[in-house]
Amino acid sequence: MAKNGFKVFDSDMHIMEPPDLWERYIDPAFRDQAPRGRTSENVRDLGTIFPKVPKDTRRTGGTPHRGRNYDKNQDIYRSHAERGWTGHVQLEAMDTEGIDTAVLFPTRGLGILTFPDQDPRFAAAMARAYNDWLHDFCAADPNRLLGAGMISVYNLEDALSETRRVAEDYGFRSVFLRSNIINGINWYDAHYEPLWNLLEELNLPVGFHVASASRSRQAAEHFEPNFGIRRVYSQPFEQMMGLGAFLCGGTLERHPKMRVAFLEANCSWLPWLLWRMDEGYEREGDVFMPDLKMAPSDYFKR
Amino acid sequence: MAKNGFKVFDSDMHIMEPPDLWERYIDPAFRDQAPRGRTSENVRDLGTIFPKVPKDTRRTGGTPHRGRNYDKNQDIYRSHAERGWTGHVQLEAMDTEGIDTAVLFPTRGLGILTFPDQDPRFAAAMARAYNDWLHDFCAADPNRLLGAGMISVYNLEDALSETRRVAEDYGFRSVFLRSNIINGINWYDAHYEPLWNLLEELNLPVGFHVASASRSRQAAEHFEPNFGIRRVYSQPFEQMMGLGAFLCGGTLERHPKMRVAFLEANCSWLPWLLWRMDEGYEREGDVFMPDLKMAPSDYFKR
DSSP states (O other): OOBTTBOOEEEEEEOOOOTTHHHHHSOGGGGGGOOEEOOOSSTTOOOEEOTTSOOOTTOSOOSOSOSTTHHHHHHHHHHHHHTTTOHHHHHHHHHHHTOSEEEEEOSGGGGTTOOTTOOHHHHHHHHHHHHHHHHHHHTTOTTTEEEEEEOOOSSHHHHHHHHHHHHHTTOOSEEEEOSSOSSSOOTTSGGGHHHHHHHHHHTOOEEEOOOSOOSSOOTTGGGTTOHHHHHHHHHHHHHHHHHHHHHTTSHHHHOTTOOEEEOSSOSTTHHHHHHHHHHHHHHHHHHHOTTOSSOHHHHHHO | OOBTTBOOEEEEEEOOOOTTHHHHHSOGGGGGGOOEEOOOSSTTOOOEEOTTSOOOTTOSOOSOSOSTTHHHHHHHHHHHHHTTTOHHHHHHHHHHHTOSEEEEEOSGGGGTTOOTTOOHHHHHHHHHHHHHHHHHHHTTOTTTEEEEEEOOOSSHHHHHHHHHHHHHTTOOSEEEEOSSOSSSOOTTSGGGHHHHHHHHHHTOOEEEOOOSOOSSOOTTGGGTTOHHHHHHHHHHHHHHHHHHHHHHTSHHHHOTTOOEEEOSSOSTTHHHHHHHHHHHHHHHHHHHOTTOSSOHHHHHHO
16 A cells, blocks of 8 residues: 555554444453443544443533534445444554554553552553453554553553553563553653663653543633633643653653654644743753753754 | 834843832731742842742752852842842843833742642732832833733732733733643633733733743653753743633633734744644534634734
8 A cells, every 4th residue: 555665654553443443352350330422323432431430520521422523434434333343443444544664552441540549450440451352452453553552651660561561571662652641650750760661671662641630630620611722732732741841851761762752633734832941041051950861852853 | 222213122031029028018918928029149149038828848959049040140240239229229220131111020039829729819919919019119210121920810809900900000011920830721712801801901911921930830840850851841831831721711712902022932942833723723612612713823913
């Protein structure tokens, strides 16, 4: 499918998890609390329900199941939904769009590791279940469907062991994290150094991927119940702050071989943000960015 | 001082309030709780202490009184500080910089109306005291020093009466607000309509001005104690969200004569942000931006 000799690569394609993924794949000890995918007359219903967790009363909005684009989307996706969003359906969609190879991110699963008070063992079990399912999903064509492994940082040991497992046992080419902080520990904290060391050792990129909602603090959440205005800001702002943690916080200085992607959040803000970081570095970098040996934007050029 | 026939106008110049401003100018009923300006060996110490409010334990950072730029700033500002940052000192600084006329914003006073549980009567008294002092300050040259009035929105009636007072009694050319929400009510809420109506009636612009810290929720506060990384984001993010409230929330649709400024937060992010808002409008504007008659960026061109 290469175009003029170039292969087309999608660094951020989403799969639609079956609603019973976690009930089927999770360690049976956690099955009763496993998230259930919500289904409704909306073929793109992406909701997720935790049977033992109260509904998030802070949110009254969410992606609308109405509006002028609703019917159009129902028509586009109805056949895919009826066929269960399988790996073969995914490959068909990639053919339609002219994509050779894609890194795959979750949809329902994007929000399940954002609870600030999550039990670390349950979180790790949800991540393992997702990765086991994703490995089966990618079997439809492992050369075109590349898994991005879900890892839980509620207990860093879980993140380390799961990163190694998906890379070595499943051949996944990356792992992913949400950039908004769920455990009070920012990404440049020494706490995470073992994870960045391991990613360098395994030569494995990490992709940061946010969603427009979160059970933990997230930029623009105060726009609720107006989910549409919240969505203008939530993903780009969290990714901009994640980039700052890695650049200004010295993570990329300490890990020159590390590769990090910040996904699905636009990028035309980047020239402004790098200038803004450089301005901060010039003003007070010796106090607040002590690990940096050069201006933040220079790491981006490296 | 006009340059090539043009006058030089600064839309966002800061004054440095004397530490005893509020003790001297506030309604005596509130004098015991009035904020005191902190002073120290740092001639630019901008701290403010509320004698009856505990120190903000969330913050361990703040503008550093150290680092490679500290001594340079001490030299630049020592003479101004020793002469009490008066109106005449301000005019001298404007002469040095070649500025004909400036709209004046506070420094110590920028943070005093950000407490989420503030007594509305005390808040209104602090605003009145600041405006009374500012009117005296501007008397050094009322044609070059233009006050931006401080208004308290803890009780909207206070904001309305003080807006009218500073415009009609003092000839102030604008009022200002912080864009980060301090009372849980977003700027596009119907609650604020009387204020926007009054600003239109008085033909008075409102300037939104943030600072790098706040006692209420603010973007990037989770970077504390690293105040330097927090500062990269805090002001621009709050102003970007304020702009979204006015554009996407329909305030500028409902108030075509209203003029709003978003200050001290850069602007090279604007093309991206307008595109991002337009994308949201295209996707779900009929659901979440129901008041808009055109895309958000079109209001900017109006």
